[in-house]
Amino acid sequence: MHAPRPASAALLITAIVLFALNLRGPIVAVTPVLDVVGADLRASAATVALLVSLPVLCFGVLSPPASWLLARAGLRRGVLIGLGVLLAGTVLRSADGLVAALAGTLLIGGAITVGNVAVPVVIGRDLPERANGVLAMYTSSLNVGSMITLSFTAPIASVVDWRLALLTWCVLVLVSAAVWWWAMRNRPDLPPAPATDTGGDEWWRRPLVWALSVAFAGQAFAYYGITGWLPLILRDLAGLGAEASGVASSPFQIAAIAGAFGVPLLLRRGSAAVAVGCVVAAWVVLVAGLLFAPGGWAVWCAVGGVAQGGGLTLIFALVVRGARDETENRRMSATVQGVGYTIAAAGPTVLGAVHDRTAGWTVPLLVALGSIAVLAMAGTAAALGVRAPAR
Missing domain, CATH: 1.20.1250.20 (MFS general substrate transporter like domains)
Structure with missing residues (x-):
């Protein structure tokens, strides 16, 4: 064409x-x-x-x-x-x-x-x-x-x-x-x-496929859970007004561009496990900052934005690295997204329900931190399970 x-x-x-x-x-x-x-x-x-x-x-x-x-x-x-x-x-x-x-x-x-x-x-x-x-x-x-x-x-x-x-x-x-x-x-x-399926059916038995699926679920659960409630979190913890809190949460979205372009640079200069560690650390900074120093919300939201944009790019980069051919790439991508998005759909509802029960944002943010821990463990396992591309 x-x-x-x-x-x-x-x-x-x-x-x-x-x-x-x-x-x-x-x-x-x-x-x-x-x-x-x-x-x-x-x-x-x-x-x-x-x-x-x-x-x-x-x-x-x-x-x-x-x-x-x-x-x-x-x-x-x-x-x-x-x-x-x-x-x-x-x-x-x-x-x-x-x-x-x-x-x-x-x-x-x-x-x-x-x-x-x-x-x-x-x-x-x-x-x-x-x-x-x-x-x-x-x-x-x-x-x-x-x-x-x-x-x-x-x-x-x-x-x-x-x-x-x-x-x-x-x-x-x-x-x-x-x-x-x-x-x-x-x-x-x-x-x-x-697509023409020429490969066998053993691809789905690979531990890498399920490590990436679990890692993406942890990443997406944190992203959609926090995105769904971030304006209200900023209102309640940082004391922002209703209108200002919506505007204030926008750095969490726009800083994702830096993460999306930054992770490929990390992958070229270091190991995939290092990139996973950087993404997880940025996620932790967001949660810890909102819990212990909400006055610095602008910095924490920007760092969290880098985390969510970088995490998404990282997962799909590992899919590309780990797939053995084009057919497996397509199948792995579909599986990782299907599992991850299905689990992530519960993020806003779970955090909302916990907020209702506890009348605060500490426990909901700790729940999000738990999903980030899942990303850390599964993402590291996936990163160690793929080979770096030839230089």
């Missing part, structure tokens, strides 16, 4: 970046107003946390249906269908009642799962010569989208209400859909080519 012309490539990259803004932002948009939403819907903290955790569960269990949709509808139409469902889910989430909010959240999760599956396929098919750079931009845009919605949802809600504040982000969906259609309009709307 011929590489697209520069102008066409630039438009497609723009479409991917705009699309990525919608692949995490709608989930975390609700976190600065979770307490208001809970009071309005008369729901407990554990229940309202489902507005954050249900989409993550979708990531774990709906990847096969998302792949099926893309295989039959093609990449152009499949993504547009996903954006349409995302728009519908965002509107439904802001409708009246807890049931509508949860149903809309499920639609949001399913729609974003389509994007998770589609974007790497588009990059590999249409931008192969630019794949590394575009993947870095894509990953960064996920966090930028989260930062935007975290920063502005609470201020908008203070002027209108939480329902209209969440509906505001429909603008990003509509812009993304328009640019995606324009960028893809002259490209063949072919489904992704089916």
Whole structure:
């Protein structure tokens, strides 16, 4: 397949970046107003946390249906269908009642799962010569989208209400859909080519596969659990106002870019085990800082952001290193994400339930620290189980 012309490539990259803004932002948009939403819907903290955790569960269990949709509808139409469902889910989430909010959240999760599956396929098919750079931009845009919605949802809600504040982000969906259609309009709307499975079935018995799955579960549980409650943690522990706490939690998202680009440098200069240690240490700094010196929240959130961005990059780097061929790479990636995201979906709900029981944030943060300990042990085992690439 011929590489697209520069102008066409630039438009497609723009479409991917705009699309990525919608692949995490709608989930975390609700976190600065979770307490208001809970009071309005008369729901407990554990229940309202489902507005954050249900989409993550979708990531774990709906990847096969998302792949099926893309295989039959093609990449152009499949993504547009996903954006349409995302728009519908965002509107439904802001409708009246807890049931509508949860149903809309499920639609949001399913729609974003389509994007998770589609974007790497588009990059590999249409931008192969630019794949590394575009993947870095894509990953960064996920966090930028989260930062935007975290920063502005609470201020908008203070002027209108939480329902209209969440509906505001429909603008990003509509812009993304328009640019995606324009960028893809002259490209063949072919489904992704089916993979040819030539390897055996023994891959799933490898300890490395399950060490990485457990490590990713620990990483993702901490990320989604803390992301879901960070604005309220900053409000209660650091004394920030409701509007300021949403903005203040944005360094946790934006600093992930430094982690995403920093971990590959660590892997080139040192062992994978050292990289695991650095990521774990940064996670511990976040938790310890919030518990013992919440006044330094800006530093702790930035360090935690480096941890969460670096941890995600690290896990997938170890998958690539550990896979023995392309087929095993794909299978390992699917297994690690499926297991990790399914477990991570419980993070916001578990931390919310513990907060309800203890009326504080000390024990919930210790629970998050426990998941980081799981990342440390399983991640180190995985790092020691893979060989460094030849120099």
